[in-house]
Amino acid sequence: MSRSTTARPAAGRAGPQRKPGVRERAARATRESLLRAAIKVFARHGLDGGSVGRIAAVAGSYERMIYYYFGSKEALFVAALEEIYRRFNEAEARLHLDPAQPVESLRAVVHFMFGYYRRHPEFVALLNSENLHRGRHIRKSRRAREYSSAAIGILDELLRSGAAQGLFRPGLSARDLYLLIAAAGYFYQSNRFTLSAFLGENLEAPEAIARWEAFVQDSVLRTVLAVLPAREVASA
Amino acid sequence: MSRSTTARPAAGRAGPQRKPGVRERAARATRESLLRAAIKVFARHGLDGGSVGRIAAVAGSYERMIYYYFGSKEALFVAALEEIYRRFNEAEARLHLDPAQPVESLRAVVHFMFGYYRRHPEFVALLNSENLHRGRHIRKSRRAREYSSAAIGILDELLRSGAAQGLFRPGLSARDLYLLIAAAGYFYQSNRFTLSAFLGENLEAPEAIARWEAFVQDSVLRTVLAVLPAREVASA
Amino acid sequence: MSRSTTARPAAGRAGPQRKPGVRERAARATRESLLRAAIKVFARHGLDGGSVGRIAAVAGSYERMIYYYFGSKEALFVAALEEIYRRFNEAEARLHLDPAQPVESLRAVVHFMFGYYRRHPEFVALLNSENLHRGRHIRKSRRAREYSSAAIGILDELLRSGAAQGLFRPGLSARDLYLLIAAAGYFYQSNRFTLSAFLGENLEAPEAIARWEAFVQDSVLRTVLAVLPAREVASA
Amino acid sequence: MSRSTTARPAAGRAGPQRKPGVRERAARATRESLLRAAIKVFARHGLDGGSVGRIAAVAGSYERMIYYYFGSKEALFVAALEEIYRRFNEAEARLHLDPAQPVESLRAVVHFMFGYYRRHPEFVALLNSENLHRGRHIRKSRRAREYSSAAIGILDELLRSGAAQGLFRPGLSARDLYLLIAAAGYFYQSNRFTLSAFLGENLEAPEAIARWEAFVQDSVLRTVLAVLPAREVASA
């Protein structure tokens, strides 16, 4: 009853490290271009609106290959989800922070997340699609779950360090703070079209972006700081 | 895209106010049930995923009627968008605030918005769909634009009043604060499925909701207050 | 979750007898031509081999109409099955037998069945398809079951009458006799191609057919007769 | 349709009998498992319904191997047909009959065929598929034709012997009798699903099977016997 009548290639990490032949390399390229195309198309049109035909066309491949490598449209969507999570995680890991300087580090975190969402609208769009589908796919993916904890762990370290130095209020929840930062960055990116119409201004203008980030930086710091130096922080 | 397939009944604002006959009332009921069904279906499945067939079925009507009353699927989506904006505006208008008590009023605003998003997931879902489609429909709708300014106007009034009383910092942007509140409430609702998977906890549990609102209330107030009465606010 | 998004016309016997309009008559013609085409195509190519595309083409209609009137390929197959059963039943009902003359009547039954199978290869072919699918469809069809009992009831009457007259052996089972007659006629028709290859002769030649029927007539009568008048029956 | 895509191993009768090496033995095993799988799958799903993918999966091999060893799906079907004919012939050959005891031998023939059909539903199912396809494949197969005559030859011997002993009527056709026996056994097996629905009883129950064989034994003997010993045969 399993769907794949054709033996699928063992996607993912190969065991014993052979030198890949020409054929193998081309195959991997095909698979990857399909995945990249899927991310692009699903991000632009959603899971329902993004057809396998369009994905194949964007990848310069054939619809059939999607089924060869991924098995189904839905499985391709899961793979796309996992990939954007993986990329986000990777980018996050590259963000080196100094716990000894909690204020600057916290600012850096906000800056990173705002920048990431803006430079990766496909991340935001795919997550929206997944939420439209009530998290059906992510729930099934073991891999996606693994990427979770790191970000909050980092924040927690910063909060503890800040509190130890007497800079931050003690007892703050890293999870809550993470949500606040994510919400501010995500919502601005995700809803930029309706917000632009609603507010009558273009939220994608650089000044608008800068102003928003400054405001949130301010708000986040005020949320955590033990003592508010009236001038300094307000005019960040 | 031409919308006049058949002479449509004058959908929308009736001109001279006649007493509606039986026929007219039945027609209006059909139209409304279609609209309600559209909101439900589009919210659940998105614009692409929600078919006119399903909408007609949910409304207990015929697909043909959608074309009769709305002209096209897209026009029906626009009508659905307008309707949820209208409802939101209406709810907002029912929120009576006392500018003389800016702190309590601000808390009430946060509470209202958090509650609205939670009780009206279709509002959140439809806006997400619209943003996936890059604001294509809202941009065309005159009506939706009208609903914009009220909310921010109210906030502005509160901020001014608070500043005048020496409670709030002066010079704060109502727009920025509005976005922060909206972001915190919206993101939590919109992304509850991926977040629940990501965080490994159920964000729809009452305690989780309460905790989140408390945190945001705190954060919002810390953002605006001129002086922080250490205990009171911290332990909101 | 029901499959038909479009309201399907109430297939089958209409309740209150209105005079059908032009439109209605055309619709019925469409439906019937699709059903006829389905019987033809399924009989020739089987359930799997017969595509809805081909059926639509043979009917001079559109594939879409199959879904409009029948809902699915499988449901169309069920309708085809029911129709050939109905036709067989109808033909059987037209066979008027005189229980007072059991020998002649029995001969007539054999003759009828042999002729029916030969003139209606689609009946045989569709039943074969249904058996390949392990009776999955017929089991679900209430209507098909209704057509069952008549044939055997008639045979039973003949056997009783013959026994009462002292012509037939008493205690014979109509069901067994029915199966024997059906088997002989059906198998000859159903397996005519492999048998022709196997035997090296064309079983569809009129003489071959006549010879076979004569043999079976003889065999059936010898099975039921109480006394065998050596010459008479042997050279039927 | 051209079948030489790659130099095929000499499928079928090996010429000069060399001792097979390890490679050769593995190859033969692959070929045989594919053939066995093909018989199983074609029997269950028909020629059109049985996909090469499923056959390869059941065989635990690759689709490509089907083309390697057999050249095409159709050629594989022909091979499957030939194989089941071969098996049937082989089983028939193991049936040793004593022409001096024609009645017992005839009974044994009926018993053998009934048992074979029942224990080898794939034989019945494949022949049905082949007949659906109008004998297209068997006509092309030299080998299948060879298996024909034996069975009827045996019956002919029995009929002659019986007639010589005065037990059987003279002049009976072995071919006709063979068809009658085959029809009775085959039809019961082939149509067991529709018949079970039609008759409202389970034809696969042991008692039903026994009753049917007894009835047919009786009928066959009554067809051939010159004189009927009233009691003995009637209550077979």
Added chain:
DNA sequence: CATGAATGAGCTTTCATTCAT
């Protein structure tokens, strides 16, 4: 006013088969 019938493009998926190492 209202609604069954019709329509064709497009969807996801599976098919048998061939290519290239």
Added chain:
DNA sequence: CATGAATGAAAGCTCATTCAT
């Protein structure tokens, strides 16, 4: 010898929409 990769046609089915009374 063996097998992953590729291919395009065709499958069943759903879609939004229009026709015609």
